């Protein structure tokens with residue numbers, strides 16, 4: 001029996017589920033044509049200018065379910081691309097606000113203007129349940145995340161690995177106790193993540209860490225400062 005989809009359990013509208021299915025298919029289709037060398041740090045920016053590289057559906061559903069479990073209402077996403085994972089995050093925030101009140105936000109980040117523009121059209125297609133929740137910060141996240149963040153419940157690191165630790169350092173002062181940090185591909189890209197993983201796993205870092213057995217590894221860290 002296949003795993004149930006938590007979005008269906010939360011009655012996410014059919015047109016959004018259909019859009020997600022289409023976008024994931026496009027992303028996986030593109031990725032099938034990308035060689036390992038194309039992800040090299042020296043060429044990744046130019047090679048991935050027009051590539052989704054969306055978080056896989058099972059990971060997106062996990063992050064959705066996690067965001068629901070911790071009642072996340074303020075989420076930062078490092079690496080938005082065409083906004084696929086952002087849709088899941090926004091839907092989770094919207095569901096949390098419906099369930100327990102208040103307002104919420106997903107802060108997305110993307111430095112490719114073309115991707116940002118297209119992402120906005122997908123969120124528009126989803127409707128207000130998504131587009132009203134997302135604030136997209138365009139440009140280099142090392143600048144755009146420097147100011148104006150509220151208390152963060154969840155940080156998704158789905159970004160080129162050299163950006164991961166600088167992002168965490170920027171966002172960490174805003175993490176609430178119990179906030180969750182998710183980093184993608186921490187087994188597959190372990191070498192690139194070395195600085196991040198050493199930082200988070202160091203004694204006294206304030207994080208407890210667990211590598212989840214998704215494809216290429218998905219690190220789940222909980223901020224538990226003393």
Ligand SMILES: C[S@@+](CC[C@H](N)C(=O)[O-])C[C@H]1O[C@@H](n2cnc3c(N)ncnc32)[C@H](O)[C@@H]1O
Nearest residue numbers: 053054055079080081084085110111140141158
């Ligand atoms: C793996 S993709 C994100 C995929 C997205 N989370 C999804 O699931 O649909 C990483 C994105 O980060 C963007 N990026 C890389 N470095 C960046 C930076 N310094 N500031 C903002 N965006 C950046 C890339 O352009 C790319 O689109």
